[in-house]
Amino acid sequence: MLDRPQGDVALLRAFNRLYTNQLGLLDAHLDGSRFTLSEARILYELAHREDPTAADIARTLNMDRAQISRTLKRFADRGLLETRDDPGHGRQQLLSLTPTGRAAFADLDVRAQEAIGALLDRVSARQRQRLIGAASVMMQAFDGGDEPASVTLRGLRPGDLGLVAARQMMLYAEEYGWDQGYEALVSRILADFHDQFDPARDAAWIADIDGEMAGSIFLVHGDDPAVAKLRLLYVESFARGAGVGRLLVETCIAHARRLGYRRLTLWTNSVLAAARHIYERAGFVLVDEAPHHSFGHDLIGQNWSLDL
Amino acid sequence: MLDRPQGDVALLRAFNRLYTNQLGLLDAHLDGSRFTLSEARILYELAHREDPTAADIARTLNMDRAQISRTLKRFADRGLLETRDDPGHGRQQLLSLTPTGRAAFADLDVRAQEAIGALLDRVSARQRQRLIGAASVMMQAFDGGDEPASVTLRGLRPGDLGLVAARQMMLYAEEYGWDQGYEALVSRILADFHDQFDPARDAAWIADIDGEMAGSIFLVHGDDPAVAKLRLLYVESFARGAGVGRLLVETCIAHARRLGYRRLTLWTNSVLAAARHIYERAGFVLVDEAPHHSFGHDLIGQNWSLDL
DNA sequence: TCACGATGTTGATTGAGTCAACAATGACGA
DNA sequence: TCGTCATTGTTGACTCAATCAACATCGTGA
Structure with a gap:
C-alpha cells in the first residue's frame, strides 16, 4: 500500500455521500420521464454506439446480463429498439434504436440537460466555475489515473x-x-x-x-x-x-x-x-x-x- | 437564467456518467457485506445521529417514508436497532443502534474505507492529491452554493x-x-x-x-x-x-x-x-x-x- | 472433435422506488 | 375549545433493480 494520508479516504467518502444525496436523485427518474435511471443509462449507450450487443452494454455499465436482457425486451415492446442478427456471429444480436427510440432519447437528453442546467443556475458564477474545473480534474484523475504523468x-x-x-x-x-x-x-x-x-x-x-x-x-x-x-x-x-x-x-x-x-x-x-x-x-x-x-x-x- | 456556458452542462453530465459507472458500484453492495446501498446509507445515518426519527432520515436521504419504515423493521428483526417512544412526542419514535448494530456498522465502515483506499491506491500520488482537492472544491460548491461568498x-x-x-x-x-x-x-x-x-x-x-x-x-x-x-x-x-x-x-x-x-x-x-x-x-x-x-x-x- | 468460454434468455427471490390510503398525533387559528 | 391541517409511521400494491442459478447456443482453439 502506498503512503496515503488518512483524511483522503474520509474526504472522498464524504464527497461520495454528498454526491449521492444531492445528485443521485437527479439522474434517477427525471420528472415526467418514462425511464428509470437504469433504463436511461442503457438508452444512452444505445444512442451513443454503433450496433452494440447486449454484452457490450452489460460490460460498460457493470450490469447483469439478465437485467439488460429484460430491459431490452421492454424497449423492443415499446417500439424503441430493433434487433438484427449479426451476420458474422450467429449468437449475438446487433441493437439499434428505431426513430421512435431516438426521439425518446432526444427528449430524455433535453430533460437531463435542463435538470443539470437548473442545478448549475442555483450556484453562483464563481462556484460554478470552480465546480466545473474540479469536476474535470476528477475525471482526469479517474480516467487517466493509470498512465504515468508525462x-x-x-x-x-x-x-x-x-x-x-x-x-x-x-x-x-x-x-x-x-x-x-x-x-x-x-x-x-x-x-x-x-x-x-x-x-x-x-x-x-x-x-x-x-x-x-x-x-x-x-x-x-x-x-x-x-x-x-x-x-x-x-x-x-x-x-x-x-x-x-x-x-x-x-x-x-x-x-x-x-x-x-x-x-x-x-x-x-x-x-x-x-x-x-x-x-x-x-x-x-x-x-x-x-x-x-x-x-x-x-x-x-x-x-x-x-x-x- | 444566468449566463452559463454550454459546455458546463455537458461536462458535468459526463462527470456524472463517469462517476456513476466507476464509483456507483463501489458503495453499492460492498463485497461480502449483508447490506445494500440504501441499507448502508440508512445505517450510516443511524450511526451518526443522536436518536433520530424515521422522518429525519427520510428527509436527509431523500427517501420514501415507506421504504425507511420497512428497512427499519428489517433492521429491528435482525437485532440491529431498538426503538423507544419519544417522551415529548407520542407519534414519533427515537431510533438507536444496538451493540450488534454498531458492530455491523463498524464492519461496514471498515469495508468501505478499504474499498475507497484501494481505489485511491490505484492512482498516482499526484493524481490523488488533485483528486482530493477537486472533491473538496466540489463539496464546497454544492454545500455552500446557496450562501453568498463571505x-x-x-x-x-x-x-x-x-x-x-x-x-x-x-x-x-x-x-x-x-x-x-x-x-x-x-x-x-x-x-x-x-x-x-x-x-x-x-x-x-x-x-x-x-x-x-x-x-x-x-x-x-x-x-x-x-x-x-x-x-x-x-x-x-x-x-x-x-x-x-x-x-x-x-x-x-x-x-x-x-x-x-x-x-x-x-x-x-x-x-x-x-x-x-x-x-x-x-x-x-x-x-x-x-x-x-x-x-x-x-x-x-x-x-x-x-x-x- | 471436443472442451471451454461467451452470449442471450428465463425463473426465482429480495430489495428499491413509488403511489395511495389510513390512523395517530401535534400545532395553530378561529 | 374545537376543528382544521400538517406530520409521522405503517401497510398494501405494483413495477423495476439486482442477484443467482440454470440452460441452450454459438464460436474458438487445442
Missing part, C-alpha cells in the same frame, strides 16, 4: 515568476519553517532575471505535468562571462521521484554548454538534501560553505561548482 | 507575495495583453515592500473568499513621512461586483489615517477602468497623467491623490 519542459509564461516564488515559499515554509524573507529574495532574483535577461546568456525552464507547474530552474549570467549561475531549482512534492529535478538540471547544464560557458556555479543550503543529491549526481562539487542566518533560521549556505 | 481581509502569509504577482500578471496579460515586464515590476515592488517593511508605516491586506485569494492592496511608506502610497490593488474576476475593491481601498484609507498619514497617493494606468471608479468613489482626485511605454503597450499613467 513531464515536459517549457519556457516562462505570464504568471510563472510569481508562481515560482509562491510555490517555493510555501514548500519551504511547510518543510523547514522558512519565513517570508525567502519569498522576497526569490522575487527580487526573478525581477532581476527578467530585467537583465539576455537570450545569449540566460534561460529558464518550467517543468510541466498535465498543465501544472511541477518545478523550475534558471540559468543566469554573472560578471564573469565564462561562469553562469544555476538558480531557483525546485521540484513540487507531488512530482518527486519522477526524475523531474534531474531532467531540469541536465537540461540546464546542456544549455550552459551550448551557450559557451566554462563553468556553472550555484548557491544552496545544506538542509535541501534532495537538491544536493541531484547536484552531486550531475557532477557538481562542493566548493565551500558558511553559516548564515536567513529566513528565520540558522542555515549553512553552500557554493557548488561544475566545470563544463 | 469576503474577509487578512494579512500576508507565505506564498502571498508570489501569488499577488502571478495573479495580477495573468489577469492583465489576458485582459490587456501586458507582458512579463509587469510581473517583474510587481515582484520588485513586493520584494522592496518586505525588506523595508515597518509596521508603523506599512500594511498589506489580502481579500479572502472561502480560502481563496480574491484581491490585494498594499500601503507603503515613501520619502515624505506625511505621504503614503497605495499600491497593487487588484480584484479577481470571479470576485468582482461584490464590493471587494471598495472594501480593500476603504480599509487601506482608514489604516493610513490611523498611522497618521496626511495624504495618500497612487499610480495607476488609464486602462484600468474598474479600479479608477473605486478610487474616484473613495475621494481620490486625478493629479496628473503622462503617456509611457511599458509592458509591451502604450499606456497612460496616472497619479491620484487623497487628502486624509
Whole structure:
C-alpha cells in the first residue's frame, strides 16, 4: 500500500455521500420521464454506439446480463429498439434504436440537460466555475489515473515568476519553517532575471505535468562571462521521484554548454538534501560553505561548482 | 437564467456518467457485506445521529417514508436497532443502534474505507492529491452554493507575495495583453515592500473568499513621512461586483489615517477602468497623467491623490 | 472433435422506488 | 375549545433493480 494520508479516504467518502444525496436523485427518474435511471443509462449507450450487443452494454455499465436482457425486451415492446442478427456471429444480436427510440432519447437528453442546467443556475458564477474545473480534474484523475504523468519542459509564461516564488515559499515554509524573507529574495532574483535577461546568456525552464507547474530552474549570467549561475531549482512534492529535478538540471547544464560557458556555479543550503543529491549526481562539487542566518533560521549556505 | 456556458452542462453530465459507472458500484453492495446501498446509507445515518426519527432520515436521504419504515423493521428483526417512544412526542419514535448494530456498522465502515483506499491506491500520488482537492472544491460548491461568498481581509502569509504577482500578471496579460515586464515590476515592488517593511508605516491586506485569494492592496511608506502610497490593488474576476475593491481601498484609507498619514497617493494606468471608479468613489482626485511605454503597450499613467 | 468460454434468455427471490390510503398525533387559528 | 391541517409511521400494491442459478447456443482453439 502506498503512503496515503488518512483524511483522503474520509474526504472522498464524504464527497461520495454528498454526491449521492444531492445528485443521485437527479439522474434517477427525471420528472415526467418514462425511464428509470437504469433504463436511461442503457438508452444512452444505445444512442451513443454503433450496433452494440447486449454484452457490450452489460460490460460498460457493470450490469447483469439478465437485467439488460429484460430491459431490452421492454424497449423492443415499446417500439424503441430493433434487433438484427449479426451476420458474422450467429449468437449475438446487433441493437439499434428505431426513430421512435431516438426521439425518446432526444427528449430524455433535453430533460437531463435542463435538470443539470437548473442545478448549475442555483450556484453562483464563481462556484460554478470552480465546480466545473474540479469536476474535470476528477475525471482526469479517474480516467487517466493509470498512465504515468508525462513531464515536459517549457519556457516562462505570464504568471510563472510569481508562481515560482509562491510555490517555493510555501514548500519551504511547510518543510523547514522558512519565513517570508525567502519569498522576497526569490522575487527580487526573478525581477532581476527578467530585467537583465539576455537570450545569449540566460534561460529558464518550467517543468510541466498535465498543465501544472511541477518545478523550475534558471540559468543566469554573472560578471564573469565564462561562469553562469544555476538558480531557483525546485521540484513540487507531488512530482518527486519522477526524475523531474534531474531532467531540469541536465537540461540546464546542456544549455550552459551550448551557450559557451566554462563553468556553472550555484548557491544552496545544506538542509535541501534532495537538491544536493541531484547536484552531486550531475557532477557538481562542493566548493565551500558558511553559516548564515536567513529566513528565520540558522542555515549553512553552500557554493557548488561544475566545470563544463 | 444566468449566463452559463454550454459546455458546463455537458461536462458535468459526463462527470456524472463517469462517476456513476466507476464509483456507483463501489458503495453499492460492498463485497461480502449483508447490506445494500440504501441499507448502508440508512445505517450510516443511524450511526451518526443522536436518536433520530424515521422522518429525519427520510428527509436527509431523500427517501420514501415507506421504504425507511420497512428497512427499519428489517433492521429491528435482525437485532440491529431498538426503538423507544419519544417522551415529548407520542407519534414519533427515537431510533438507536444496538451493540450488534454498531458492530455491523463498524464492519461496514471498515469495508468501505478499504474499498475507497484501494481505489485511491490505484492512482498516482499526484493524481490523488488533485483528486482530493477537486472533491473538496466540489463539496464546497454544492454545500455552500446557496450562501453568498463571505469576503474577509487578512494579512500576508507565505506564498502571498508570489501569488499577488502571478495573479495580477495573468489577469492583465489576458485582459490587456501586458507582458512579463509587469510581473517583474510587481515582484520588485513586493520584494522592496518586505525588506523595508515597518509596521508603523506599512500594511498589506489580502481579500479572502472561502480560502481563496480574491484581491490585494498594499500601503507603503515613501520619502515624505506625511505621504503614503497605495499600491497593487487588484480584484479577481470571479470576485468582482461584490464590493471587494471598495472594501480593500476603504480599509487601506482608514489604516493610513490611523498611522497618521496626511495624504495618500497612487499610480495607476488609464486602462484600468474598474479600479479608477473605486478610487474616484473613495475621494481620490486625478493629479496628473503622462503617456509611457511599458509592458509591451502604450499606456497612460496616472497619479491620484487623497487628502486624509 | 471436443472442451471451454461467451452470449442471450428465463425463473426465482429480495430489495428499491413509488403511489395511495389510513390512523395517530401535534400545532395553530378561529 | 374545537376543528382544521400538517406530520409521522405503517401497510398494501405494483413495477423495476439486482442477484443467482440454470440452460441452450454459438464460436474458438487445442
